Every structure is written in structure tokens, then in C-alpha cells.
Amino acid sequence: MFTDWAEALNAESLHLDPTSAQQLAAAARTTAHHSRDKHDMTQLLDALGLPTDPDTLTALLPLIPETGDKPVTTTAATAPIDVPVIPLPVSNPVQELLDWAAAHPAAAVRNRATRITADLAELTERRDTEAAQREAEEKVARAKAELERAQEQLRTVKANTRTTTAAPTTSRTGSGRSREELAAIRSWARENGHQVAAQGMVPQRIQEAYDTAHQTSARKAG
Structure with a gap:
């Protein structure tokens, strides 16, 4: 918690932009500091959704601990090192932002996070309900179509049966004469x-x- 009221007000008024250029650049620099080489850095940047264009990689190369300020030279291809690749967890920017806001020291930010979370839950429930309703309506429509086809087939069979079993036009009496x-x-x-x-x-x-x-x-x- 903030002990200075003015400091708390200033923190509450900060503009929240988790995808600003400054934050992306800071994340890229931090990634470079924790990379072993250029290839490792490229994979990390790509996994985190950060830029991997040639200009960005050239600017970040000096920040790799093992690279330092050494110029990049082209060497003969060497056999790849068999190192197990551990997949990084896929991040959800919206959930990360909500978690950050929920733990924020300012009550207004926490309250906003609570409202947004409730709205998202309501939208998710409505989406699932409407999807289930559409699926049920489609099943009912298919069942009605099948029933109509079956009824039409039954009417056709009955009509053919009546035609086949119709009595002859000339009636006979007990004497065998018409x-x-x-x-x-x-x-x-x-x-x-x-x-x-x-x-x-x-x-x-x-x-x-x-x-x-x-x-x-x-x-x-x-």
C-alpha cells in the first residue's frame, strides 16, 4: 500500500497500456539479457510475441551476455546441439492485465478489474447459451424435416394400398351373377x-x- 496519498493518486491516474512501444522495447531488452545467443534470443522473442525483424535483432545482439559488443561473424555450420526445448507457457494479455489490476494498490483499479471480470463472465455465459440454443433449433429443424418426409412416404404407401385393394366395379351376388x-x-x-x-x-x-x-x-x- 502507498503511504503517500499524492503518490497513490498519481499511480491511480497512470494510463494502462500493456502493449506500448516502451514496454515492448523493455521486454525485448530483458529477453536479450537472459539469452545465450542470437538463435536463443530469436526463439524467446518469437515465443513472447515480440518483434524479431533484422533491425531489432541487430540492436539487441550487444545485450546478450555471451555476445557483448563482439562483431557478428559468419562461421562454418556446426553440428546442432541436442538440447531439449521446453515450450514456454502461452500468455493471455487480457488475463495478465486483469490479474495486474486486481492486485493494484488503488481501489479504483481493483474495482474496475472486478467489473470487467464480471462482464466477461456474463458475455461468456451468454455466448455459450446462444450457441446451445442455435444447436437445439437446428436439431429441431432437422427432426421436423425428417418427420415430414416420413409422413409423405406414409401417405404414398396408403394411397398405393387403397388403389391395389379396391373392389372390382362389377359386384357379384350369391348366384355368381352380377x-x-x-x-x-x-x-x-x-x-x-x-x-x-x-x-x-x-x-x-x-x-x-x-x-x-x-x-x-x-x-x-x-
């Missing part, structure tokens, strides 16, 4: 002096007489 044939027999019987009912069964003798008469007519016509 209603149209019985009506013709009744008409012939009345015309030839036979008495028949308008409905019901036609006597067998009249049916046989009708058949005999028509067979005789057919033979004469032939």
Missing part, C-alpha cells in the same frame, strides 16, 4: 311371360331358360 346380369334376366323373363320379383333372387329355372335362349340365339347367329 347385378347387371340379374337385371337383364328379369327383363327377359317379363318379356317372355315369366313372373319374377323386382328384387331378390331370380329362380334357377328362369336363369337356365335365359341361358338356353341366349345360347340358342348365339348358335343361330353363328
Whole structure:
């Protein structure tokens, strides 16, 4: 905690810019101080997301402890040294900034970090909820489409079944003759002096007489 109130106010009013050019340059110099050689420094700078352009590397070479101010000379290629490479942890600039703000001595900075953390958590929850909702809606749409196709197939099968099993247009009676044939027999019987009912069964003798008469007519016509 600050003991001087003016010093605390000045610290609270500092502009937070973790990616300023001054901080990047300071990080690059610190990296160079902890590097073994140019190759090691290049890998560290790249892992930390710092510039690795030729001008930057040339400016940082004198800061490497083993290099000092010695001029860089080109030598014959040597066999690479088998040194295990330990991957550096990937940094999250936003989380690092929030951690820094949460530990800041100024209450205003800490409060801001708390609000931002809560907002980020709320946004993350909303994003996940909307993604789950979209996925559920897509599943429902696919299920409805499948149901409509199945219903259409069922309607087609039922229509084909009705067509196949439809009753013949000419109905048969118990005598094996159609209603149209019985009506013709009744008409012939009345015309030839036979008495028949308008409905019901036609006597067998009249049916046989009708058949005999028509067979005789057919033979004469032939």
C-alpha cells in the first residue's frame, strides 16, 4: 500500500497500456539479457510475441551476455546441439492485465478489474447459451424435416394400398351373377311371360331358360 496519498493518486491516474512501444522495447531488452545467443534470443522473442525483424535483432545482439559488443561473424555450420526445448507457457494479455489490476494498490483499479471480470463472465455465459440454443433449433429443424418426409412416404404407401385393394366395379351376388346380369334376366323373363320379383333372387329355372335362349340365339347367329 502507498503511504503517500499524492503518490497513490498519481499511480491511480497512470494510463494502462500493456502493449506500448516502451514496454515492448523493455521486454525485448530483458529477453536479450537472459539469452545465450542470437538463435536463443530469436526463439524467446518469437515465443513472447515480440518483434524479431533484422533491425531489432541487430540492436539487441550487444545485450546478450555471451555476445557483448563482439562483431557478428559468419562461421562454418556446426553440428546442432541436442538440447531439449521446453515450450514456454502461452500468455493471455487480457488475463495478465486483469490479474495486474486486481492486485493494484488503488481501489479504483481493483474495482474496475472486478467489473470487467464480471462482464466477461456474463458475455461468456451468454455466448455459450446462444450457441446451445442455435444447436437445439437446428436439431429441431432437422427432426421436423425428417418427420415430414416420413409422413409423405406414409401417405404414398396408403394411397398405393387403397388403389391395389379396391373392389372390382362389377359386384357379384350369391348366384355368381352380377347385378347387371340379374337385371337383364328379369327383363327377359317379363318379356317372355315369366313372373319374377323386382328384387331378390331370380329362380334357377328362369336363369337356365335365359341361358338356353341366349345360347340358342348365339348358335343361330353363328
